[in-house]
Amino acid sequence: MASELKRLIEQVSREKGIDRKTLIHTLEEAIKSAIKKKYGSRLDLDVTFNEEYGELEAFQFKEVVEEVVDPDKQVILAEALKLDSESEIGDELGIRMDTETLGRIAAQSAKQVIIQKMKDAEREVVYDEFKSRKGEIVNGLVQRVDKGGIIVNIGQAEAVLPPKEQIPREIFRQGDRIRSYVLDVKKISKGPQIILSRTHPHFLIQLFHSEVPEISESIVSIISAAREPGSRAKIAVISKDSDVDPVGACVGMKGTRVQNVVQELRGEKIDIIPWNMDPAKFVVNSLAPAIISKVIIDQANRNMEVIVPDDQLSLAIGKRGQNVRLASKLTNWRIDVKSESRYERQKQAGYQALLRIPGLATEFADKLYEAGIGSLEDFLEASIVELEDLTHITGSTLELMRAEVQKLLASDSDSGVEGSEEQESPQTAGSEQAPE
Secondary structure, three states, X not given: XXXXXXXXXXXXXXXXXXXXXXXXXHHHHHHHHHHHHHHOOOOOEEEEEEOOOOEEEEEEEEEEEOOOOOOOOEEEHHHHHHHOOOOOOOOEEEEEEOXXXXXXXXXXXXHHHHHHHHHHHHHHHHHHHHHOOOOOEEEEEEEEEEOOEEEEEOOOOEEEEOHHHOOXXXXXXXXXXXEEEEEEEEEEOOEEEEEEEOOOHHHHHHHHHHHOHHHHOOOEEEEEEEEEOOOEEXXXXXXXXXXXXXXXHHHOHHHHHHHHHHHHOOOOEEEEEEOOOOHHHHHHHHOOOOOOOEEEEEOOOOEEEEEEOHHHHHHHHOHHHHHHHHHHHHHOOEXXXXXXXXXXXXXXHHHHHHHOXXXXXXXXXXXXXXXXXXXHHHHHHOOHHHHHHHHOOOHHHHHHHHHHHHXXXXXXXXXOOOOOOOOOOHHHOOOOOOOO
């Protein structure tokens, strides 16, 4: 019987993938729980698995006393001497219990605890496995579809694809095969909860990892990715090998590689952009195929003003602002796209406004404007330190200039003069900013 228990432990450990020590500890706790349920919860117990004999041994510990006050924790000396002839007052005596006398109810309780502990151990194994697979793509079968999301069988566990992580207008039915990105793995009372995603930018990156050998071999790297799931995406790529074109590697022969990714994403258009360490060149690349005339950088605020020919404005901005919005997410810069005609009108008005500042020479107005300070309001908003660096005018003189600018603005307001920058109409809006 003892060897049977040992064989059973080995079998369950092997088949369920549960650590042998964990399983033995579970059995020990189960027997302890059963004993306490039958004889009382106040017992001082120790249950251990005897490796030599392959059996569980239970001992109840009692203090040797002259007069018993608490039968659960004390034993009279006369009884103790029968069990151990060397017992003395104050000793802690371990009395072996017969686990076979637990009875049917206690045995059933032990069985339930064992089953529960085994389930917990299995869940722990699943959690540990998928926690390490966070950020990977998994394949599965759709088990059911409901309002709470798509339940996917991914082998040892079930995962959920929430509605917000599903590509718009994408439909799955029971039994369909599905590929998803492991977004998160959480511990909850029912077991590990595995959250999947098909909308995350890293899902797109991992798909290219599986399709492009140069990426899996770390010759080509994807620096960043931006998506509007189901519609359009952009990825920025770079190659460590000058002989390997990163864009060509991702596109593949006759576009086969990128088309495999597009097919998985149900037709999502993908722009592959060469990354450049120069932020301005990177932004220009990200707005392709639009032609860019000029880029004005505001490094402090990570803002770029991009000037394009009038006939390129709609192309640069994209349908409902999508192109510039994705470019902004991809580069992590706020991008303001303007047409050349509008820029020239603003430049003239803004530059003339700076020349109205008393004591500001033309050469300083040029420097301020080139630095992105193109109006009286911009002059007030700029810090004294920034203005000193640009003009080399002392801080006290600049403070006096600020006071004069405030008077000019107040005068313009009283006389009903509009601000120096031309207001954009909704029909000719040439800028789009992505949220930070």
